[in-house]
Amino acid sequence: MRAEVIDLSEYPLFTLSMARELLPRVWEILRKGNPIKFYGSLERLELLRFVSGMEFDSLEKSDAYHEPVMLREVLRTFEPLEGKILIDATCGLGGHTKALSEKVGPRGLILALEKDPESLQKAKENVSSANVVFYRGSFTEMKDIAEKLGIGPVDGVLFDLGLSSFLLEGSGRGFSYRKDEPLDMRFDPSSGRPALYYINRLDVEELESVIRLLGEERFARRIARAIREERDAAPLERTVDLNRAIERAVRRQHLLKAKMRVYQAFRILVNDELGTLKEGLLKALQVLKPGGILAVISYHSLEDRIVKTLSKLPGVEALYKKPVVPSDDEIIRNRRARSAKLRAIKKVGDIDEALFDDIVGAVVPSPLPRPAK
Numbered sequence: 254m255r256a257e258v259i260d261l262s263e264y265p266l267f268t269l270s271m272a273r274e275l276l277p278r279v280w281e282i283l284r285k286g287n288p289i290k291f292y293g294s295l296e297r298l299e300l301l302r303f304v305s306g307m308e309f310d311s312l313e314k315s316d317a318y319h320e321p322v323m324l325r326e327v328l329r330t331f332e333p334l335e336g337k338i339l340i341d342a343t344c345g346l347g348g349h350t351k352a353l354s355e356k357v358g359p360r361g362l363i364l365a366l367e368k369d370p371e372s373l374q375k376a377k378e379n380v381s382s383a384n385v386v387f388y389r390g391s392f393t394e395m396k397d398i399a400e401k402l403g404i405g406p407v408d409g410v411l412f413d414l415g416l417s418s419f420l421l422e423g424s425g426r427g428f429s430y431r432k433d434e435p436l437d438m439r440f441d442p443s444s445g446r447p448a449l450y451y452i453n454r455l456d457v458e459e460l461e462s463v464i465r466l467l468g469e470e471r472f473a474r475r476i477a478r479a480i481r482e483e484r485d486a487a488p489l490e491r492t493v494d495l496n497r498a499i500e501r502a503v504r505r506q507h508l509l510k511a512k513m514r515v516y517q518a519f520r521i522l523v524n525d526e527l528g529t530l531k532e533g534l535l536k537a538l539q540v541l542k543p544g545g546i547l548a549v550i551s552y553h554s555l556e557d558r559i560v561k562t563l564s565k566l567p568g569v570e571a572l573y574k575k576p577v578v579p580s581d582d583e584i585i586r587n588r589r590a591r592s593a594k595l596r597a598i599k600k601v602g603d604i605d606e607a608l609f610d611d612i613v614g615a616v617v618p619s620p621l622p623r624p625a626k
């Protein structure tokens with residue numbers, strides 16, 4: 254019987270009253286006769302034990318837990334899978350790679366790309382299938398990598414954008430406002446500049462435009478000014494420093510959303526995520542064979558806007574009229590899935606690079622500030 258998951262680490266604060274609010278969900282699962290797995294800290298489980306008077310003993314650290322988002326829908330998008338050659342452009346911990354490799358079988362192949370060396374190592378430990386080729390690199394290089402390895406043109410490419418549970422909870426790189434960590438936020442910590450570089454050097458107008466454009470945050474100006482005031486006292490080096498600036502600028506009732514948006518903004522800036530996505534999508538269309546399928550799971554409107562424009566390109570047909578979203582069940586099980594949207598297109602003709610630049614490039618915010626050294 255499949256255990257239902259309650260991830261206690263998803264709550265920014267976990268008080269006695271929040272533990273009480275969780276009880277009806279716990280009773281409901283137990284009433285159905287299902288086992289429960291808890292993820293998060295021991296202290297939080299202790300609170301739940303205290304308010305319920307029950308013994309729960311299943312607890313795993315949340316960074317060990319990673320469920321691939323919209324797996325069923327992804328598999329359905331590429332079906333029939335037997336014998337296919339696919340690229341998983343964002344292998345992460347290997348969740349989708351593993352399932353796809355089982356479905357394509359021994360006559361098929363998955364090229365799994367990942368920028369972050371630590372995630373790639375974990376994926377290799379999680380996936381032992383012989384028909385997976387792992388490669389450390391950016392999906393912007395997928396065409397060259399595939400050619401170098403003698404793979405392609407391919408039947409399908411999958412992008413699962415955003416953060417894995419490992420990057421968020423276990424990488425120690427400051428992706429989450431809930432952890433006290435250095436402000437790094439790079440997918441590949443060996444290249445580019447960490448977030449603290451931008452946070453401490455951009456002028457206040459630039460900070461504001463990053464937070465407004467890439468975080469879609471309405472209190473951008475106040476937050477930008479608060480960052481300047483904080484860093485005038487001492488450079489912002491850790492997530493707690495950035496949190497302090499946001500707390501200074503935004504009222505309590507808006508705080509959680511503001512933090513999420515500010516972190517999203519700097520993460521996108523640090524990794525040039527939107528420019529990279531545009532380039533990666535073009536490479537994917539180029540490496541696909543006619544009739545091949547490109548599927549993308551995005552997690553916020555800036556990404557989705559870029560993906561959505563693909564269906565306007567000549568030589569491309571949308572597979573779904575509207576984006577596919579996760580089931581309620583999945584959202585309850587896996588909160589990471591709550592904002593996911595899956596879009597997919599079929600390549601039916603040649604892709605004109607100049608037209609791609611015009612049509613897709615039009616929805617990529619630019620230019621983004623880069624501080625002088």
Ligand SMILES: C[S@@+](CC[C@H](N)C(=O)[O-])C[C@H]1O[C@@H](n2cnc3c(N)ncnc32)[C@H](O)[C@@H]1O
Pocket residue numbers: 319320321322342343344345346347348349350366367368369372390391392393413414415416417420440529
């Ligand atoms: C949401 S996770 C993928 C999770 C994966 N589908 C799974 O089920 O385990 C996104 C991953 O994309 C990686 N990534 C981000 N930008 C990349 C790029 N330009 N090239 C390759 N990988 C990238 C991140 O490091 C992260 O591990």
